[in-house]
Amino acid sequence: MSKVTSQFQADGVLARTLTGFRARPSQTTMAEAVERALAQKSQLVVEAETGTGKTFAYLVPVLLSGGKAIVSTGTKALQEQLFHRDLPALRDALAPRKMVALLKGRANYLCLHRMNQAVAHSGELSKEQQSQLVEVRKWAQRTDDGDVGALNILQEDAAILPQVTSTVDNCLGRDCPDYDACYLVKARKKAMDADLVVVNHHLFFADMALKDVGFGELVPQADAVIFDEAHQLPDIASQYFGEAVSSRQLQELAHELKVLYLTELKDLRQLDKAADKLLGSLKDWRLVFPNDPMRGNWRDFSKQPAVQLAANVVAEHLEFLREVCKSALGRHQDLDNAYERCVQFLHKWQQLQDVSRTGFSFWFETTVRQVTLHQTPLSVADKFGGYLQRSDMAWVFTSATLAVGEDFSHFTEQLGIEQAESLCLPSPFNFNEQALLCLPRYLPQPHERDMPSALLEVVCEVLEHNETGGTFVLFTSHRMLQMIAKLLVNRTDRPLLVQGSTSKRDLLEQFIAAGNGILLGTSSFWEGVDVRGDALRCVIIDKLPFASPDDPLLQARVEDCRLRGIDPFAQVQLPQAVIALKQGAGRLIRDADDRGVLIVCDQRLVTKPYGGIFLTSLPAMRRTRSLDVALEFLDSLERTQEPTE
Known part of the structure; x- marks a missing residue:
C-alpha cells in the first residue's frame, strides 16, 4: 500500500484528524492516479463526479510529494475556498512544514503608486470616488497583503478600484517609486518560495501567454500543475492566446495623460489636445455600434463604411498622441510608460482591422459605453499541446464534467493533450x-x-x-x-x-x-x-x-x-x-x-x-x-x- 493510499483508509490520518471524513473508493482511486502522474511526470485527465472528493484526492498526493506544485482553479471564489478552507487542515495533518501561497492577478492588489496619484489628483475624481478613496486609504493603513478582496466596505465593482490598482499597461515595474513596498511583488516572491501555489486559470494563462512572447514569469516554475474545474480551460486559453483592445483602455490612457499635463507637464499643451482628440473619436466610435450591449461578428460588421471611417479616425488620433508622447520622452516615467502603451495599442488596433487572416475568430462586444475588439484563435491545441510536450512536469486535469458519455476526446483535442491517462469516476451518491x-x-x-x-x-x-x-x-x-x-x-x-x-x-x-x-x-x-x-x-x-x-x-x-x-x-x-x-x-x-x-x-x-x-x-x-x-x-x-x- 502506497503512502498516499494509506491516508484514505478508514484508520488513516485523514479519518483520525478531519471531522466527518469518510473513506470513498473512487477518491482513493483518483489519489493513486494523481500519485502516479506526479512520480512519472505524466498527464492525467479525470472526470470525478459530485461527491467523489476530488479536492482531497489531488491535494493529498501533492502535499506528500517532494516537488513544487501549482493548483489552478476556475474562479477567484474557488481559489479562496481551496486556500482558506480545504488546504489548511490537510497541510496541518500531512505536511505542516510545506509552504503554501495564494497568488492572484495584479488587479486584485492595491497599487500604492496609483493610490498616491489618486490622492494627489482627487479633484479630478467624482464625489463617489472621493468618498471611496477615503475608505481605501484607511484600509491601506492596516492591510498586510493589499488584497482588495478584503475591502468589504466597497462593492466588487466600486468605481475607485481601477484608480488604485494597476494593469499590465500602466504598471511601472522596477521603475516604480513604491516598488519595494509593492503588494504584488511581495505576493509573487512568496509564491516563488512556496511549495504549493494556488492560482486561478486566468492568471495561469496570462503567465503562459507572457512566457510565450518572452517576458517574465508570474507563476513560478513547478514540477506539477493541477487544473480543477478544467472544463473551462479551452475557452480561457483561447482568450489569452488572442488579442483584444477596448475603448476603455484607450480612454484610461487619455485621461491619465490629461492628469499628467495638469499636474506635472503643464507646458506640454499638445498632450492635452491630443488626449482630447482621442477621447472625442472614441465617443464617435461607440456611436457606430448599436445602442444595446451585444456581441457580434467583427469580420462582417467592419465592412460598413461608417465603421471603417470611425476606426481610421481613432487610429489617426492614437498616432498623434503617440507622436506627442515621443517628443517628450525622458521627462517623466509615467509619460514614457504611456508612450510604450500607445505603440502597443496602435499595433493591436491596426492588427484587428485586418480581418482577412484565417484561423481566428474576429468579434466585438459592447457595453453601454465601451467597445472591445477581439481576435481569438480557433484552436489552442498546437500552442498548449506543444507546451505540455516541452515541459518536464506532471499535468492533472480534473472536473465533474469533462466527458461526453465516457469519451474525453472533445476536451483533450481542444487542448492538444495526446498522451494522457484518463479516468471516469462515478459519484458515490445513490x-x-x-x-x-x-x-x-x-x-x-x-x-x-x-x-x-x-x-x-x-x-x-x-x-x-x-x-x-x-x-x-x-x-x-x-x-x-x-x-x-x-x-x-x-x-x-x-x-x-x-x-x-x-x-x-x-x-x-x-x-x-x-x-x-x-x-x-x-x-x-x-x-x-x-x-x-x-x-x-x-x-x-x-x-x-x-x-x-x-x-x-x-x-x-x-x-x-x-x-x-x-x-x-x-x-x-x-x-x-x-x-x-x-x-x-x-x-x-x-x-x-x-x-x-x-x-x-x-x-x-x-x-x-x-x-x-x-x-x-x-x-x-x-x-x-x-x-x-x-x-x-x-x-x-x-x-x-x-x-x-
Missing part, C-alpha cells in the same frame, strides 16, 4: 434513491411563443409543492430570465432572488438563509455553486444549453469545421451543450443526504436523436415524463420535514 429527473410532457418547443407562460406554470406548481425547500430556475438567456422574473413577482410571496440585482455571493447567502427561496440565474449559476440540504430541493432548467448561434466564436468554429469536412454540430455544439447541462444538473445533489427533483423543460431530450446523448451523460436518476410524479416526490420530501407529535 442518485436512484436521492433524485428524480422529470421531462414534462405537453410543453411547447423552446422557440414557440407559448413557452414562457408554460415554463411559468411549471415553476408555480413546483413552488406549491416545495413550500419548505428552495428552488433554482436556471436559464440559457437573460431575456427569458427577465421575462419570467417579471411574471413571477406577482405569483409568489416567497423570497425571489434574481441574478443581477446584487452580487452572486449575496444572492447565494440570501437564498441559503431563506431556506425556501427562489433563485433565477443564468450561466454563472450553472456551475461553482454549492447549496446543500433542503435549501435547494428542486432545479428547473428552461432548455438545453446550446450556445447562441449568434456567438461569433462559435460561428467561427462551426465554419472551420465545415471547411475541414467535419460535422460542426457533433464536433462542437453538442459536446459543449452536454457538458453545460451536466454542470447545471450537478447543482441539485451535493451531499449523501440531499434529496431533490431536476426538471428539464425541453422536449428535444425526447424527440431528437441526440437527446439520448444528454440523458446518458446525466447521473443515474429515476426518470419520469409526468410532472405530477415529480410533484408527488416533492410532497414526500415536505412530509419528512413535518414535525412529529
Whole structure:
C-alpha cells in the first residue's frame, strides 16, 4: 500500500484528524492516479463526479510529494475556498512544514503608486470616488497583503478600484517609486518560495501567454500543475492566446495623460489636445455600434463604411498622441510608460482591422459605453499541446464534467493533450434513491411563443409543492430570465432572488438563509455553486444549453469545421451543450443526504436523436415524463420535514 493510499483508509490520518471524513473508493482511486502522474511526470485527465472528493484526492498526493506544485482553479471564489478552507487542515495533518501561497492577478492588489496619484489628483475624481478613496486609504493603513478582496466596505465593482490598482499597461515595474513596498511583488516572491501555489486559470494563462512572447514569469516554475474545474480551460486559453483592445483602455490612457499635463507637464499643451482628440473619436466610435450591449461578428460588421471611417479616425488620433508622447520622452516615467502603451495599442488596433487572416475568430462586444475588439484563435491545441510536450512536469486535469458519455476526446483535442491517462469516476451518491429527473410532457418547443407562460406554470406548481425547500430556475438567456422574473413577482410571496440585482455571493447567502427561496440565474449559476440540504430541493432548467448561434466564436468554429469536412454540430455544439447541462444538473445533489427533483423543460431530450446523448451523460436518476410524479416526490420530501407529535 502506497503512502498516499494509506491516508484514505478508514484508520488513516485523514479519518483520525478531519471531522466527518469518510473513506470513498473512487477518491482513493483518483489519489493513486494523481500519485502516479506526479512520480512519472505524466498527464492525467479525470472526470470525478459530485461527491467523489476530488479536492482531497489531488491535494493529498501533492502535499506528500517532494516537488513544487501549482493548483489552478476556475474562479477567484474557488481559489479562496481551496486556500482558506480545504488546504489548511490537510497541510496541518500531512505536511505542516510545506509552504503554501495564494497568488492572484495584479488587479486584485492595491497599487500604492496609483493610490498616491489618486490622492494627489482627487479633484479630478467624482464625489463617489472621493468618498471611496477615503475608505481605501484607511484600509491601506492596516492591510498586510493589499488584497482588495478584503475591502468589504466597497462593492466588487466600486468605481475607485481601477484608480488604485494597476494593469499590465500602466504598471511601472522596477521603475516604480513604491516598488519595494509593492503588494504584488511581495505576493509573487512568496509564491516563488512556496511549495504549493494556488492560482486561478486566468492568471495561469496570462503567465503562459507572457512566457510565450518572452517576458517574465508570474507563476513560478513547478514540477506539477493541477487544473480543477478544467472544463473551462479551452475557452480561457483561447482568450489569452488572442488579442483584444477596448475603448476603455484607450480612454484610461487619455485621461491619465490629461492628469499628467495638469499636474506635472503643464507646458506640454499638445498632450492635452491630443488626449482630447482621442477621447472625442472614441465617443464617435461607440456611436457606430448599436445602442444595446451585444456581441457580434467583427469580420462582417467592419465592412460598413461608417465603421471603417470611425476606426481610421481613432487610429489617426492614437498616432498623434503617440507622436506627442515621443517628443517628450525622458521627462517623466509615467509619460514614457504611456508612450510604450500607445505603440502597443496602435499595433493591436491596426492588427484587428485586418480581418482577412484565417484561423481566428474576429468579434466585438459592447457595453453601454465601451467597445472591445477581439481576435481569438480557433484552436489552442498546437500552442498548449506543444507546451505540455516541452515541459518536464506532471499535468492533472480534473472536473465533474469533462466527458461526453465516457469519451474525453472533445476536451483533450481542444487542448492538444495526446498522451494522457484518463479516468471516469462515478459519484458515490445513490442518485436512484436521492433524485428524480422529470421531462414534462405537453410543453411547447423552446422557440414557440407559448413557452414562457408554460415554463411559468411549471415553476408555480413546483413552488406549491416545495413550500419548505428552495428552488433554482436556471436559464440559457437573460431575456427569458427577465421575462419570467417579471411574471413571477406577482405569483409568489416567497423570497425571489434574481441574478443581477446584487452580487452572486449575496444572492447565494440570501437564498441559503431563506431556506425556501427562489433563485433565477443564468450561466454563472450553472456551475461553482454549492447549496446543500433542503435549501435547494428542486432545479428547473428552461432548455438545453446550446450556445447562441449568434456567438461569433462559435460561428467561427462551426465554419472551420465545415471547411475541414467535419460535422460542426457533433464536433462542437453538442459536446459543449452536454457538458453545460451536466454542470447545471450537478447543482441539485451535493451531499449523501440531499434529496431533490431536476426538471428539464425541453422536449428535444425526447424527440431528437441526440437527446439520448444528454440523458446518458446525466447521473443515474429515476426518470419520469409526468410532472405530477415529480410533484408527488416533492410532497414526500415536505412530509419528512413535518414535525412529529
